[in-house]
Amino acid sequence: MTDKSTFFIRLKEIRKKMKLTQAQAAEICGVRQETWSRYEKGTLSPGMDVLAAIAAAGGDVNYILTGEYSFIKTFSMTLSGEQVDAITATLSEREAKLLDNYRHIADEEDKRTVERTALMAARPTSKESESKTKVKRAG
Incomplete structure (x- = not known):
């Protein structure tokens, strides 16, 4: 409600x-x-x-x-x-604000920097990769 x-x-x-x-x-x-x-x-x-x-x-x-x-x-x-x-x-409100901020970046190089940072943050860490590999082997 x-x-x-x-x-x-x-x-x-x-x-x-x-x-x-x-x-x-x-x-x-x-x-x-x-x-x-x-x-x-x-x-x-x-x-x-x-x-x-x-x-x-x-x-x-x-x-x-x-x-x-x-x-x-x-x-x-x-x-x-x-x-x-x-x-x-x-x-979420946080996601929407992040997207809105990205859309208002005027400089293309700044946009590419944000994109590269997001890609790096989305990569699994070595511990996450090991954990997924162990689960696959166990199944």
Whole structure:
């Protein structure tokens, strides 16, 4: 269940992250600015149509509702005879902030440094490798 007090704080956070004024957010969602203001104050709850409009405009409704950021990895595949274009996975707040920081690195060399560091951190240590080898031999 969503904590109402943080729900309205997160709604405002997402609006600001989208670089929208209250009036612009209200227009996108098809409501008056006064109504949007009441959403952010917590005196009125937005309906599904408003949340759908936020999502369509690129806002992270999962974060608004749960406090967990979403990450969408887009690719095409056929699933049960239907074409699927996107799969959504949830990121923790820490992971989302790390990804957001990476995306805002302007210098390409700095990005490559972060990428190399992440690859090195993801490599198993020699003790982890030995442990996996012992498990394979035992099985």
